[in-house]
Amino acid sequence: MKIGIIGGGSIGLLLSRYFARTHEVTIYVRREAQKQQLNKQGLQLTNAAVSHPVRSLLINEVKDEDCFIFCVKQPHLEEVLAAVQTVDRQSAFIFLQNGMGHINLFEHIEQPIYVGVIEHGASRQSDHVVTHTGKGVIKLAAYGGVSPLHDLVEQLSLPDFPIEMHTDWQLLLSEKLVINAVINPLTALFGVPNRSIITNRSIHDLAKELCVEATQVLNLDFAEQWERVKKIAEVTGDNHSSMLTDINHQQQTENEAISGYLLSIQTGDIPYTTFVYRSMKALETKNKENI
């Protein structure tokens, strides 16, 4: 299958490396320098002996593929969609963004759409080197429910890089959103690894309030989701959340797509979510001023 991976960040590189073993992969990136590095050096997993040859193009050089996997963060999605939307209407579009803010962008897309969550850990070491920091799974669901998801999953899934099929895209994304809305802003605010959500009593109490609000807004069962949050905080205990990493590297966070999305669809007051939403904006502003 011809696969276009959109985005040369940690997740884009990780997926490219695994899929390139059995598919024809093109990585679409924003910078000419990264494109050249990838084409010359190939793509390397930190623990692999050799680089794997790949093809890389700039996003505005997009060509037809059987399937596009969008691995850019939500704030950049609108821009890349504008460049990609001209391709074949039969190409599958797979979206792996956190949060649910990107759903609003689907309205004008004519290609079959799949949404998913990625539970792998990855860390980009350079423009062409990525570390697979945590083995997990990719969960996919068809958006709208009309497309032959089964075939796609069968072609993409690999024994050491499995893909799970889900039927309810909204539940899939909502459950991931709860995790992100609780763990990400608190770990970023207090500068702590994920485990602190359960080990630091005061952070635990704040996490619980955030979980109450998120499940209320998303119409999910609190008790069930709170158990999931605690389980994931435990399993990924040593990890730094993506939001903490972004704050530490003075990068823009996914605040708008996560807490911002909950605020945009809330009907009642959600003060704890409001607090962390503004806190992330406060830290982003502080970081900008320090640069």
Place this chain on the structure above:
Amino acid sequence: MKIGIIGGGSIGLLLSRYFARTHEVTIYVRREAQKQQLNKQGLQLTNAAVSHPVRSLLINEVKDEDCFIFCVKQPHLEEVLAAVQTVDRQSAFIFLQNGMGHINLFEHIEQPIYVGVIEHGASRQSDHVVTHTGKGVIKLAAYGGVSPLHDLVEQLSLPDFPIEMHTDWQLLLSEKLVINAVINPLTALFGVPNRSIITNRSIHDLAKELCVEATQVLNLDFAEQWERVKKIAEVTGDNHSSMLTDINHQQQTENEAISGYLLSIQTGDIPYTTFVYRSMKALETKNKENI
């Protein structure tokens, strides 16, 4: 007048140094080492050419004084009160703690009580050296209203270290509590100087919510107090709040006396105050684990 200053921190040293010029001052401290330093080296203001001789004793060596000024932080007040309460019932007791948590301790005190707020900036350089970082004023009010406040103020006030007389102790402490409940936890949480309360839009928005809650709980006019908060954040713009300093030095903060006091007397929900209260506890726990 014979004045006993209780506590050898920044405020205790600052007051001792000024009052020692015209009064007979004894500084009561907890550590033998500080007592000896003060007795041997005298007390020095950073910018003064010479040390001023003072007398220092341990808190459990307390003797009669005309007036005791309590300069320990609220968490240590109960302990020192137990040691001092045996002195002459005519001695004036002056309390300069932040917050209003200490009011609960007044019930069993038989001496005339005065409460006050201190608007000087001070920073302790060593056991016997203090820097006067910001010139301000001390505001005093009689608690219960029966004592001759006027005489006391007349004796203590100095042209370059003025004392203001106030009639409503509750208003005096409440207004200071609002300032502390807004500025202290936010500056500590985000690691920013006081000015950020007005210059960082997101911190400003959170400050406003905290001010709404504090004025609601304390039955004060929001608009008036919010103007005061902004004014003080501006005037003390470069300063680091005491809570930020405590967090940075991994010391216990006055969280219980400030946000904790508001939570203890609230009747409705105050989620923003709850959030910062738990945040300070979270950071205190994080600091303890890192030691």
